[in-house]
Amino acid sequence: MKSDIEIARAAHKLPITKIAAKLDLVADDYLPYGHDKAKLTHAVVNRLKQAPRGKLVLVTSINPTPAGEGKTTTSVGLGDALNRIGKKAVICLREPSLGPNFGMKGGAAGGGYSQVIPMEDINLHFTGDFHAISSANNLLAAMIDNHIHWGNDLRFDTRRVTWRRVVDMNDRALRDITVALGGPSNGYPRETGFDISVASEVMAILCLAEDLSDLKARLARIIVGYNLDKQPITAADLKADGAMTALLKDALQPNLVQTIENNPVLIHGGPFANIAHGCNSVIATKTALALGDYVVTEAGFGADLGAEKFFNIKCRKAGLSPDAVVVVATIRALKMNGGVAKSELAAENTQALKKGSVNLIRHIQNVQKFGLPVVVAINHFVTDTESEIAVLNEVCENLGVQAILCRHWSEGGAGAEELAHAVAKLADQNEAQLQLLYDDQLPLWEKVQKVAREIYGAADVSADPAVLKQLEQWQAAGFGDLPVCMAKTQYSFSADPTALGAPSGHIIPVREVKLSAGAGFIVVICGSIMTMPGLPRVPAAEHISLNENNEIQGLS
Structure with missing residues (x-):
């Protein structure tokens, strides 16, 4: 064959x-x-x-x-x-x-x-779609650090900048990094990191937008961090949504x-x-x-x-x-x-x-x-x-x-x-209409529990008090009607990738939650799932090359 x-x-x-x-x-x-x-x-x-x-x-x-x-x-x-x-x-x-x-x-x-x-x-x-998505994402990241460097009129709390850079590659070394080292001319040092491009909010926005005007409106709503009063700062506040839309037009x-x-x-x-x-x-x-x-x-x-x-x-x-x-x-x-x-x-x-x-x-x-x-x-x-x-x-x-x-x-x-x-x-x-698992009005934490119990067969969901408090704050801020986007291992109904079959009665541990205000959902990160994957011990890249006819070989 x-x-x-x-x-x-x-x-x-x-x-x-x-x-x-x-x-x-x-x-x-x-x-x-x-x-x-x-x-x-x-x-x-x-x-x-x-x-x-x-x-x-x-x-x-x-x-x-x-x-x-x-x-x-x-x-x-x-x-x-x-x-x-x-x-x-x-x-x-x-x-x-x-x-x-x-x-x-x-x-x-x-x-x-x-x-x-x-x-x-x-x-x-x-x-070139993914390159455009990565570029739009990273333009926004660059504009954040540039804004802080040139006076920080929006009063960014540099400890609460939530927007991360992306690259379309598995690269675990970029998960957590420090930027702007090397002195005052390079900006204000802060901790940040990279996600893989396909996990970015810009990717989600592109896939949920109805047209160019909807795309621009969603990009504008992206929350990139918080100011010293703990109020959200958006891509629109940075005037980045127009340039991002231009990059994503095609x-x-x-x-x-x-x-x-x-x-x-x-x-x-x-x-x-x-x-x-x-x-x-x-x-x-x-x-x-x-x-x-x-x-x-x-x-x-x-x-x-x-x-x-x-x-x-x-x-x-x-x-x-x-x-x-x-x-x-x-x-x-x-x-x-x-x-x-x-x-x-x-x-x-x-x-x-x-x-x-x-x-x-x-x-x-x-x-x-x-x-x-x-x-x-x-x-x-x-x-x-x-x-x-x-x-x-x-x-x-x-x-x-x-x-x-x-x-x-x-x-x-x-x-x-x-x-x-x-x-x-x-x-x-088929004359049936789709029956959604939960209503928009259900509180965010109850949506998480609903998915875990109804779909994963879990007994319950666990989370640090800080996670529950964050969900409560977003609920109060008007984001309670958003659906939840569960980030979990794909290999199991549980958060344990080795638990095959149909495990029941387990606990789904929620490690972190992220607000994707532009895409229109709450990301719920469970267990050890990473938003920047790593390469395996023997990556497929080792077997991809060109043959004697300059044709690509090794792709599967």
Whole structure:
């Protein structure tokens, strides 16, 4: 079997003009980036706001394991399959971050014969959106320190500057730093740090903004720190919102690319789901709904993080309601949840599969709490046995949910046609409306408790008194109606990444809370989760290079 990058490189790409034509777009509707990428213009995005919407399908999954789940691969395979059965389908994905690409997770353009191309461009610099986001974020940081240096008219308390710099890379050495060393000409020294770009509020704002004016208004509301009277200081106070908007003008336009089977894909925005809200941009999703009869989108990591935030943050803010949800699972990953070591996953083990299936069961039940119909996609591996497939089918049948074996990784869209028929039927028949987990009016701390208990199966949530006091202050200041964005390990329902399966009765420890006033949510940092990841002992970067033909090799 060829590697992902070999398959992607061998694919026959159509000119982006022909992909745009499939969506009935004309030349004035997009800006080509070479022959195989384009950005949709602000004009066409605004024109399509009032168009009828197609059906929205969310793809989510069980908790990720080293065994692999294939959520993006399934999203791509399903989109291709829907087009194969005669539906006009558009796929909406997030842009990959360089951090995971060069770290451990790898890229995010799908895999096997269910990929988005050009794979190398998408996984690396693409159209420069992340660079623009990092630049806008760091411009604001520079303007803060510059303002303090030139007299500090806003009376910043330098101990309470909350805005941090970002870089799109895993770099643990930048988590906590001191800036402005070297004497008076370099400014006032203070402690700060870096986050990864995809965890930044600017990234979240870009993904939740409806248009350029909304983008500017959200950027203006960013709280960057507090003055000596403990009153908030915003980006608007620094007069930074205009320049930030200028830097992000092009980045706000959705990117159009194609699958290996030459079907249209909008890839735009890339917030992490274990830190930020984990969904592609509202603009891309709504535009796709106006362009296609079915839109397949995904939410990051497991349903406890990505799907929960997709519903409670993105759908709440954007007025969206999915018509069907696909939960992706692999027999390998569920056996690992049942206690099987990675080296032993190829051997049949129905008992471990039954034991580990509690992870899938809880994710299904959690999605059903939002009032949405569910289908399970069993992402097939060659080591799966008939007995194991039968066990997993029975698990799903007992929940009244259909499980469908999918071979899109090896067969492309043809391997997911049965899933496509089931999803289309489910979406067409669905008359239910999304039921959010909590009301806006619920106090912030109770929202945190609601997610922990209802979604994670926790007994309670613990937090330092200073955290509870901070939430009370934000509640009193008028931010109590915001949703909460839980930052937690993606590997478990608990805050312990080693607790597989479906742990219950645990305590979720809240370490810190952050107000993202521009994005419109409260970030709740749990356990040991970091907003700046580190590289593993053997990073993927060690294996990425150019071959003798100057082609990139080693990307996955």
